[in-house]
Amino acid sequence: MVGAPEAHDTARRLRAISGELSERFYERADVVRTLVVALLAGQHSLVLGPPGTAKSELARELTGRVEGACYWEILLSKFTAPTRMFGPIDVAALARGEYRQVFEGRATTAHVAFIDEIFKCSTAALNETLGFLNERIYHPESGGTPIRCPLIGAITASNELPAGEDSTAIFDRLLVRIEVGYLADPSNFAALVRSAAGRPAAALRTTVDLGALQHAVATAVPAVEVTDTIVDAICTLRAALRRKELVASDRRWRQAVRLLQASAYLDERAAVAEPDLSILTHVLWSTPAQRPIVEREVLHLVNPDATEALELAETIEGIEVQLEAMAGQSREALSDWVIKEAHHQLARAGTRLQTLRAEAAGAGRSTTTIDRVSGRQRAVRARVLTEALGVDASMVQTHP
Missing domain, CATH: 3.40.50.300 (P-loop containing nucleotide triphosphate hydrolases)
Incomplete structure (x- = not known):
């Protein structure tokens, strides 16, 4: 660095x-x-x-x-x-x-x-x-x-x-x-x-000096290298988003480069690396409906584990939608659906997410998206167990 x-x-x-x-x-x-x-x-x-x-x-x-x-x-x-x-x-x-x-x-x-x-x-x-x-x-x-x-x-x-x-x-x-x-x-x-x-425990409170932060913003962060490989990746991402009719201004792309440098600086690296590109998921959308599209294109470029996690997220969301559609049906019908479909799909998704997280962590890649999807898997599973089976989800939520 x-x-x-x-x-x-x-x-x-x-x-x-x-x-x-x-x-x-x-x-x-x-x-x-x-x-x-x-x-x-x-x-x-x-x-x-x-x-x-x-x-x-x-x-x-x-x-x-x-x-x-x-x-x-x-x-x-x-x-x-x-x-x-x-x-x-x-x-x-x-x-x-x-x-x-x-x-x-x-x-x-x-x-x-x-x-x-x-x-x-x-x-x-x-x-x-x-x-x-x-x-x-x-x-x-x-x-x-x-x-x-x-x-x-x-x-x-x-x-x-x-x-x-x-x-x-x-x-x-x-x-x-x-x-x-x-x-x-x-x-x-x-x-x-x-x-x-309960009574809150005394928490650690690390601080940073104003002068040190100002020096980082003005001098150290701009000194982080942006390689030709990263420039090519940004151009590839821009083209992919344009094909989906998502267009960001040149000013926004230019300012985003400093974010990439800041991300690398925070991890004490001398040059921007592909994992830094993931922060662009918070930059290139204008409406919430566009965010999943941007996230998928960014992660497809930098993080194959997270891309698969997003695919699993669609399965999980589909189960929740189906649960809502079955509102008002008998407990027997709900139980039958859970036993034959929902439970196995959610369990498989949970197991695969655990594997993806281990692989990503072992390779030094970000697990942020995987963790978020895992949280949704646990939330939907708890809702299915509670609403469809009447089971206390808090007693079993440690399992996939």
């Missing part, structure tokens, strides 16, 4: 932070890593999901790990004024006939930011918000020289996709887009309930 020993320490600290947050937030390991990579790349990210999925808590916990950084957070609404975001009017100065703003503690001085309900940005604040995210500048209310903002990256969150043209403009500026949902794995849900009922 290129850089001084301090660069290695920064990468190790960020990996430690990722590990600590992944242990605390169930089924969020890929989300955490992706947010860290986005911050290292100096890019903004969107966490998209329903209420109650720990979007805000996770963002605050991550951004709070940067020692010495000015942090800014806001919950937007259609009535949020630009001055509330970037600096209120100095009332004392106004009484003296001077018109100026107080910028301390606002977006204009922030190194890291969390913007909740980003797509509820008011029309009045739209241009200022776009300028803040794009160019890291703010034009004061009184005019004059634009203010340079020290923002490294912003994490944004929303419960829904943008609905209007104004919010679509903001959506386009968020390079990384991550979907989150409610916990799928029954064992993780049980662990969540237990953690809520």
Whole structure:
């Protein structure tokens, strides 16, 4: 890896932070890593999901790990004024006939930011918000020289996709887009309930220094090599997506390269490697319906284990759809279906997923997708056992 020993320490600290947050937030390991990579790349990210999925808590916990950084957070609404975001009017100065703003503690001085309900940005604040995210500048209310903002990256969150043209403009500026949902794995849900009922244990809290993070973003990450092999892979992926009528802008592809460099830096590698390409699954879609298509094309290129896992995911989802279609049928009919079809299909899928994970881990490939599909397999299996057979799934969920 290129850089001084301090660069290695920064990468190790960020990996430690990722590990600590992944242990605390169930089924969020890929989300955490992706947010860290986005911050290292100096890019903004969107966490998209329903209420109650720990979007805000996770963002605050991550951004709070940067020692010495000015942090800014806001919950937007259609009535949020630009001055509330970037600096209120100095009332004392106004009484003296001077018109100026107080910028301390606002977006204009922030190194890291969390913007909740980003797509509820008011029309009045739209241009200022776009300028803040794009160019890291703010034009004061009184005019004059634009203010340079020290923002490294912003994490944004929303419960829904943008609905209007104004919010679509903001959506386009968020390079990384991550979907989150409610916990799928029954064992993780049980662990969540237990953690809520007990006294939380003292958790490790690794931090990273602001200066070290800024050096990584400005110097160390851009120094990571992007080989011709990776360039060819990106071109191949672009062509594959175009054949499916999924077209990303040249700007988005260009910015994505820095994400690949940041991913390699986080793993202390001097050059981007094929596994780094997997982060593009969070970059190249515009609607949730497009995400599985992008994921399949990316993983087909870099991770054959994950590609097969996605095929198994279709089988698992099909079983859940069939279970819902059988609602209202007799317990006997449901039991017959489970014994003859569902149980064997889910068991085979679980066994194969375990094999794929072992093979991927042994080869040093990412197991993120396989783990996610395994969680769905356990969730669907638990639902089948409970709804169709009346069995307490928590007693048998350790088996495939």
